[in-house]
Amino acid sequence: MNPRARWHPWAMLGPTLGLLVVFFLVPIGVAGAGSLFSWDLLTPPRFVGGANYAALAAHGELLRVALRTLGYSALVVTGTMTLGLGLALLLDRPGRFFAFVRASVFSAYVVSWVAVALLWMWMLDGNAGVVGQLLRALGAPPVALLGDPDAALPALALVGVWKLTGYAMIVFLAGLQDVPPSLLEAAALDGAGAVARFRYVTLPLLAPTAAFVATTSLVTSFQAFDVVRIMTQGGPARATELFVYAIYEQIFLNLSVGRASALTVVFFVLLLAVAGLQLRVFRTRRGER
Amino acid sequence: MPDVEVSLDGVSKRFAARLGEPAPAALEKVTFGVDRGELLVIVGPSGCGKSTTLRIVAGLETPDAGDVTIAGRSMRGVPPQDRDVAMVFQGYALYPQMTAREILEFPLKMRRVGRAARARAVEEAAATLRIERLLDRRPGEMSGGERQRVAMGRAIVRKPRVFLFDEPLSNLDASLRGDIRLEIGQLVRRLGATALYVTHDHVEAMTLADRIAVMRAGKLLQLATPREIYERPATSFVGTFLGTPRMNLLPGRVDGAAIVAGPFRLPRPGGTLPERVEVGVRPQHVTLGGEGEPGEILAIEPLGAETHVVVRVDGLDLRAQAHGFDTHRRGDAVRVAIDPARALVFDAGGDRARLGG
Structure with a gap:
């Protein structure tokens, strides 16, 4: 079908393109431009070229923040996917009881990050927290997980997993619905037991679903801010200073918009690269099968 | 009197209706036997219980009452994978991520057949069905007729005791149906296999069957040779269901x-x-x-x-x-x-x- 006038297709694309430009391309451009200036929000901006990037790289801070964020994301994505798939398989059954459990697990995803962060702060509290009391009951020494530089980041990842698992479970449940029963029946007649049926039929058919869950939970975990802001403020000893929180600190604590913009640009490129890599892995795996 | 390979004895089954889906057809005290080496066709209108009967023999459904025996052994509590039956599904049910070779190998792999023996069996089955050139293709890259052949290949590759066919031709073009019908008949007879074949098509029933079982509303109306069914139908329904015009x-x-x-x-x-x-x-x-x-x-x-x-x-x-x-x-x-x-x-x-x- 050919358009009657050359501008017709552009008119159709217009609304979407407009939104993309205003809310995506322009901010990125602004951040990109801002990263070349030094600006403290009070005095006029001053052009400094690549100095912001050089400063971030020089302190090694950039690398540390990036690795920390990648580590946190790796924990959240693997934890979310494993638990989400496990729960989906366990709860993909008829009946009110299972419907109730599914709804309960999913409800965590509906709660706001702030509420989740407050809830877990109380749960993880060294003295009054449920987790601390449990550890004490088991005879372990009381630990304030959020106060320990080695445990704080995994503890935050745990909170992320707890919240996102319900989402992963729902998407995997939808994926499981799309597995044709006749394929599982054919596999049973072919001699495959429950484990082999899962491995040779269910799992390969879930690959596109897994790719989707992996990418979306990666993006969500990369953007973690609320938990850090509320639970640890980047501490102890910067152990939980993730990318978005670092950007926030640069602007509102250091009043350094240029540095923050440079961080934003690096963050954007890094997320794009990781998500691209992830999708590629899933695509080649699908190509192989 | 030839040996009975598969027998159903007073098999009944009822299904609870599920939301948004029609309940599968119920069965009422269905009793019949399939002789060794016989091709028995179950025919009837949709909802008569013919597919349910087949699925009960396969072990995909459990009867509420009655018993199925295969080779004299009761199948009560025996899962599908331990029944030594192979089934050709209506939609073929080929694993989309596997090549035809992997699909044919799969039942042997699951039964821990060695690699060399597997390769031999696959070559043999592929030659029988003339699908050698399809072996490295995935189902998505095949036509309906080709998929049908691969589904047949998966069934014959491990030489099961009983073949089950669930409307294997209904997803094919009318022009292909006649050819493949002929081939299935020849193949089953060449293998000397016992086969239970379900269809709603009276032409398939008449042309393929050693004996025909006509079902309606979960009941077996008549079980006899095609000629007997045609010339001496047990009820007026059987008479009108088989034969055109x-x-x-x-x-x-x-x-x-x-x-x-x-x-x-x-x-x-x-x-x-x-x-x-x-x-x-x-x-x-x-x-x-x-x-x-x-x-x-x-x-x-x-x-x-x-x-x-x-x-x-x-x-x-x-x-x-x-x-x-x-x-x-x-x-x-x-x-x-x-x-x-x-x-x-x-x-x-x-x-x-x-x-x-």
């Missing part, structure tokens, strides 16, 4: 030593008869031209080798079959006769059973 059913009544159906009189069969009966006459036993009752041609359907004619006699519409391109035309007046020796008499009430000898 459909058998004519005329309302009739007993009048002394004769049965009267419209303008036609035929001899009364022996035994006690109800007052109202139905007379079944196959279209090829309706003669047009020559002696007979006056009628008028309502419609003609020339098919080349034969022509189907609808003729109205005394207010009754009859289907008739004539050879070649019939010379009759719509609106022609014609004499109509039926062959009284070939007419069948059924009870007009109850289960519409055939009456007389």
Whole structure:
């Protein structure tokens, strides 16, 4: 079908393109431009070229923040996917009881990050927290997980997993619905037991679903801010200073918009690269099968 | 008497209706046996329970009552993978991520057959079905007919005791169906396999079967050779379900030593008869031209080798079959006769059973 006038297709694309430009391309451009200036929000901006990037790289801070964020994301994505798939398989059954459990697990995803962060702060509290009391009951020494530089980041990842698992479970449940029963029946007649049926039929058919869950939970975990802001403020000893929180600190604590913009640009490129890599892995795996 | 390979003994099954889906057909005390090396076709309209019967033999459904035995062994509590049966599914059910070679190998791999033996068996099965050139393709890269062959290959590769076919041709083009039907018949007989074949197509049933089981509403109506079913149907339903054009059913009544159906009189069969009966006459036993009752041609359907004619006699519409391109035309007046020796008499009430000898 050919358009009657050359501008017709552009008119159709217009609304979407407009939104993309205003809310995506322009901010990125602004951040990109801002990263070349030094600006403290009070005095006029001053052009400094690549100095912001050089400063971030020089302190090694950039690398540390990036690795920390990648580590946190790796924990959240693997934890979310494993638990989400496990729960989906366990709860993909008829009946009110299972419907109730599914709804309960999913409800965590509906709660706001702030509420989740407050809830877990109380749960993880060294003295009054449920987790601390449990550890004490088991005879372990009381630990304030959020106060320990080695445990704080995994503890935050745990909170992320707890919240996102319900989402992963729902998407995997939808994926499981799309597995044709006749394929599982054919596999049973072919001699495959429950484990082999899962491995040779269910799992390969879930690959596109897994790719989707992996990418979306990666993006969500990369953007973690609320938990850090509320639970640890980047501490102890910067152990939980993730990318978005670092950007926030640069602007509102250091009043350094240029540095923050440079961080934003690096963050954007890094997320794009990781998500691209992830999708590629899933695509080649699908190509192989 | 040949050995019975598969037998069903009083098998009943009911399903609870699920939201948004029609409940699968129920079964009521279905009892029959499949002899070793026999190709038995279960035929019936949709919802008659034929697929449910097959799935119970496969172990994909559990009967509420009754028992299935295979090779003399009760299958109660035996899962599908331990039954030594292979099934060809209606939608083929080929694993989308595997190549044809992997699909054919899969049942052997699951039974821990060694790599070399697996490769040999796959080559052999592929040669039998002439699908060697498909072995490195995935189902998505095959036509419907090719997928059908791969599904057959998966069934024959491990030489099971019993083959189950669940409407294997219904997803194929009409032009392919006849060819593959012929091939399935030849293949099953060459392998000497016992096979249970489910279809709603009476042509498949007539052409493939050693014996036909006709089912309706969860009940087995008749189990006999195709010829017996065709010539001596147990009920008027069986008579009309098998054979094209459909058998004519005329309302009739007993009048002394004769049965009267419209303008036609035929001899009364022996035994006690109800007052109202139905007379079944196959279209090829309706003669047009020559002696007979006056009628008028309502419609003609020339098919080349034969022509189907609808003729109205005394207010009754009859289907008739004539050879070649019939010379009759719509609106022609014609004499109509039926062959009284070939007419069948059924009870007009109850289960519409055939009456007389």
